[in-house]
Amino acid sequence: MRITRSMMVNNxxxxxxxxxxxxxxxQTVVATGKQINKPSDDPIATxxxxxxxxxxxxxxxxxxxxxxxxxxxxxxxxxxxxxxxxLQEAKDVLSSLSSGSxxxxxxxxxxxxxxYVQVLSLANSRYGSGYMYGGGSNTQTVPxxxxxxxxxxxxxxxxxxxxxxxxxxTIEVIDDAGNxxxxxxxxxxxxxxxxxxxxxxxxDGDLLPDGQYDFxxxxxxxxxxxxxxxxxxxxxxxxxxxxxxxxxxxxxxxxGGKIFSEALSxxxxxxxxxxxxxxxxxxxxxTEALQTAINRIKTxxxxxxxxxxxxxxxxxxxxxxxxxxxSRIYExxxxxxxxxxxxxxxxxxxxxETLKVTAEVLNMTKLSDYL
Amino acid sequence: MxxxxxxxxxxxxxxxxxxxxxxVASTNIANVETTGYSRQRAVIESTGTSGASVxxxxxxxxxxxxxxxxxxxxxxxxxxWEAESEILSGIEQIFSDTDDYGLSSALNDFWNAWQDVxxxxxxxxxxxxxxxxxxxxxxxxxSTSSDLKEIQAGIDDxxxxxxxxxxxxxxxxxxxxxxxxxxxATGGRVNTxxxxxxxxxxxxxxxxxxxxxxxxxxxxCIQVTDGKPLVEGTAIWTLSAATNATTGLRDVTxxxxxxxxxxxxxxxxxxxxxxxxxxxxxxxxxxxxxxxELAVTIMEEVNALHxxxxxxxxxxxxxxxxxxxxEDMSVNTEILEDPxxxxxxxxxxxASGDGTNAAAIAGLQDALLLSSGTCTISDYYAAxxxxxxxxxxxxxxxxxxxxxxxxxxxxxxxxxxGVSVDEETAKLVLYQSTYEAAAKLTSIxxxxxxxxxxx
Numbered sequence: 001m002r003i004t005r006s007m008m009v010n011n012x013x014x015x016x017x018x019x020x021x022x023x024x025x026x027q028t029v030v031a032t033g034k035q036i037n038k039p040s041d042d043p044i045a046t047x048x049x050x051x052x053x054x055x056x057x058x059x060x061x062x063x064x065x066x067x068x069x070x071x072x073x074x075x076x077x078x079x080x081x082x083x084x085x086x087l088q089e090a091k092d093v094l095s096s097l098s099s100g101s102x103x104x105x106x107x108x109x110x111x112x113x114x115x116y117v118q119v120l121s122l123a124n125s126r127y128g129s130g131y132m133y134g135g136g137s138n139t140q141t142v143p144x145x146x147x148x149x150x151x152x153x154x155x156x157x158x159x160x161x162x163x164x165x166x167x168x169x170t171i172e173v174i175d176d177a178g179n180x181x182x183x184x185x186x187x188x189x190x191x192x193x194x195x196x197x198x199x200x201x202x203x204d205g206d207l208l209p210d211g212q213y214d215f216x217x218x219x220x221x222x223x224x225x226x227x228x229x230x231x232x233x234x235x236x237x238x239x240x241x242x243x244x245x246x247x248x249x250x251x252x253x254x255x256g257g258k259i260f261s262e263a264l265s266x267x268x269x270x271x272x273x274x275x276x277x278x279x280x281x282x283x284x285x286x287t288e289a290l291q292t293a294i295n296r297i298k299t300x301x302x303x304x305x306x307x308x309x310x311x312x313x314x315x316x317x318x319x320x321x322x323x324x325x326x327s328r329i330y331e332x333x334x335x336x337x338x339x340x341x342x343x344x345x346x347x348x349x350x351x352x353e354t355l356k357v358t359a360e361v362l363n364m365t366k367l368s369d370y371l
Numbered sequence: 372m373x374x375x376x377x378x379x380x381x382x383x384x385x386x387x388x389x390x391x392x393x394x395v396a397s398t399n400i401a402n403v404e405t406t407g408y409s410r411q412r413a414v415i416e417s418t419g420t421s422g423a424s425v426x427x428x429x430x431x432x433x434x435x436x437x438x439x440x441x442x443x444x445x446x447x448x449x450x451x452w453e454a455e456s457e458i459l460s461g462i463e464q465i466f467s468d469t470d471d472y473g474l475s476s477a478l479n480d481f482w483n484a485w486q487d488v489x490x491x492x493x494x495x496x497x498x499x500x501x502x503x504x505x506x507x508x509x510x511x512x513x514s515t516s517s518d519l520k521e522i523q524a525g526i527d528d529x530x531x532x533x534x535x536x537x538x539x540x541x542x543x544x545x546x547x548x549x550x551x552x553x554x555x556a557t558g559g560r561v562n563t564x565x566x567x568x569x570x571x572x573x574x575x576x577x578x579x580x581x582x583x584x585x586x587x588x589x590x591x592c593i594q595v596t597d598g599k600p601l602v603e604g605t606a607i608w609t610l611s612a613a614t615n616a617t618t619g620l621r622d623v624t625x626x627x628x629x630x631x632x633x634x635x636x637x638x639x640x641x642x643x644x645x646x647x648x649x650x651x652x653x654x655x656x657x658x659x660x661x662x663x664e665l666a667v668t669i670m671e672e673v674n675a676l677h678x679x680x681x682x683x684x685x686x687x688x689x690x691x692x693x694x695x696x697x698e699d700m701s702v703n704t705e706i707l708e709d710p711x712x713x714x715x716x717x718x719x720x721x722a723s724g725d726g727t728n729a730a731a732i733a734g735l736q737d738a739l740l741l742s743s744g745t746c747t748i749s750d751y752y753a754a755x756x757x758x759x760x761x762x763x764x765x766x767x768x769x770x771x772x773x774x775x776x777x778x779x780x781x782x783x784x785x786x787x788x789g790v791s792v793d794e795e796t797a798k799l800v801l802y803q804s805t806y807e808a809a810a811k812l813t814s815i816x817x818x819x820x821x822x823x824x825x826x
Binding site for chain 1: 403404460463464466467468475476478479480482483486487489490492494495720724725726730733734736737749750752753754756757758759761763767774781782785786787789790791793796797800
């Protein structure tokens with residue numbers, strides 16, 4: 001092949017620019033610390049990286065969900081611990097009454113009423129933007145309250161629970177200023193949940209303005225004795241769900257009805273019993289019933305502790321998976337830094353060699369030099 | 372019989388011929404770095420029956436038609452790959468997701484925001500975060516789609532200017548052909564005209580697939596695509612870029628000379644134009660289709676679940692997303708204004724605090740919704756990015772190998788036609804010594820004549 005000088009020079013220019021390109025690539029790898037800087041660097045690895053990052057982001061979210069669930073459990077544990085203490089005190093009062101204690105009933109009634117109010121307020125604890133024990137799907141309604149709403153001129157039903165059958169009921173509807181606006185007298189009521197219709201009108205038959213109304217219920221049986229009334233549970237029955245993994249849902253039991261209704265019922269019965277001046281056998285039965293309610297809460301706390309340890313295990317597993325995934329991402333993305341450095345060194349040497357050859361070719365002697 | 376005058380004429384012809392040869396060598400040396408210059412060779416022949424005198428019978432252009440043809444064909448490939456790799460690396464940039472930027476991370480944030488709503492369905496903060504995360508997702512889809520559209524529009528403009536360039540080159544070639552026929556008429560030399568034509572044709576070959584032949588008058592004729600004449604002697608046909616009413620993009624058309632434009636876009640199989648058209652009409656639309664499929668799937672699936680749920684006020688869910696594809700995807704403005712309208716609840720009763728419907732929507736992240744139920748939304752996107760990466764990689768490899776081939780072919784052409792200074796120097800020395808000998812001969816003849824006169 002006939003070789004001219006400009007062919008040599010053109011070749012060198014071509015190779016020098018190619019070498020420079022490869023050198024720049026090697027420099028980018030070392031400078032960014034990543035061997036994949038754009039999808040075309042390694043398309044397959046890029047798609048793996050994207051999936052891994054998605055998985056990593058999911059793990060992060062599950063961990064955050066778990067952390068929130070654990071915070072809820074901690075708050076709930078503290079609440080239930082207080083409830084247990086109150087109920088234990090109430091049980092002490094009831095057992096004194098069942099042993100025929102000489103203390104006046106009035107003090108006991110006051111103490112029990114106080115406990116009842118405390119337990120009720122704990123059952124209505126707020127958490128986050130809703131209520132702690134409103135059930136999985138109803139955290140915005142006060143779980144235990146005698147309230148009724150009137151909207152667009154239509155009133156909701158008056159809902160409440162009673163311990164026993166009653167023969168007459170007096171219901172007073174109270175507006176937000178504390179005034180009794182309507183008094184309803186109803187004959188007969190059943191043990192359990194009662195539902196009374198209210199037309200939304202006051203005593204004069206005029207429709208009241210829209211809003212929330214409180215109501216009180218007093219009930220008595222055929223013998224004229226007071227019947228215990230306590231608030232109906234307005235929350236939902238299912239628990240609060242938390243996504244703790246792909247297709248894995250952990251349920252936190254925040255069904256207030258299941259946890260508190262029994263305790264509230266016994267406490268209000270005890271208060272009514274004192275009011276009715278019942279004998280010690282009744283209190284003895286109530287003491288036993290309260291123990292069942294206390295046990296129920298104890299079981300609930302144990303179950304929560306179980307869920308908590310489940311969540312902890314899951315968190316540990318997610319932590320481990322995250323570490324593995326991170327190191328895999330790191331490996332895919334960065335490769336070996338030593339290898340990258342060696343490559344760069346090799347490219348630099350190659351580039352220098354090319355330049356040296358170019359310089360030599362440019363300085364090459366010509367035939368005319370010898371003529 | 373030999374005469375002194377005869378010898379004198381022989382010496383004279385030698386002087387003339389070799390000064391011409393020296394002229395050729397010096398022209399070659401002068402053009403050693405001229406692009407497209409083919410070295411010339413002095414053809415020296417003896418004249419007369421006895422061969423006593425010589426003449427510079429012609430100045431030949433040293434040239435291989437075959438190698439030039441091969442260079443043009445390699446150059447067509449190079450043009451195509453150069454255009455493709457250049458544009459595709461721009462497209463690749465759009466899909467170069469990083470940890471915290473890009474469609475992939477916008478998707479992750481979107482799904483995570485739904486889970487935060489499940490954790491506290493009545494929290495306005497969680498709902499607002501979801502609304503803005505969804506807005507971000509929609510905007511990322513919008514901008515990715517419009518970035519692609521912009522690149523497509525840019526290519527469309529490049530098609531117009533490339534067509535213009537082809538027409539200009541064709542005109543220049545016609546001008547050169549004109550000069551060749553003029554030179555032929557006056558017996559002038561056409562070597563440099565042919566060099567210029569070769570340079571022009573080489574430039575043309577990087578733009579579109581062509582075939583060439585030389586007609587009997589030494590003029591170059593060029594056909595584009597499947598044999599549509601572009602240049603025939605001094606006649607010229609033009610290409611134009613006409614907007615296609617359906618696609619809104621430009622078709623390349625060939626004017627048959629009677630004012631009928633024929634669309635030749637599909638017949639362009641190499642050169643820059645082919646690269647442009649492939650990316651504009653195939654790769655970008657396929658990216659757009661992929662994006663649209665993703666966007667539509669997300670919108671349809673999320674909307675279907677969302678409209679079956681209930682918002683914070685117990686009202687049936689409204690459409691979460693509005694739009695018809697990646698380009699116009701957006702979050703329902705009512706939701707952006709009031710995140711309470713996010714239908715997180717599955718029932719109207721528990722509307723305010725229920726997150727069951729949000730959980731169903733969050734579950735879509737792992738649902739196999741695409742490619743006939745074989746991959747998740749994230750998988751689909753990852754596969755899309757990998758596909759683009761592969762295309763860029765193969766375009767780069769194509770460019771790499773085409774540029775090596777072109778370099779090799781250029782060397783082959785230069786090996787035949789390139790000027791070697793050493794070679795020309797050697798010739799120069801040779802010509803000079805012949806010239807000197809002839810001069811010496813003349814002076815000897817002079818002395819001889821003197822001798823005769825003095826006799």
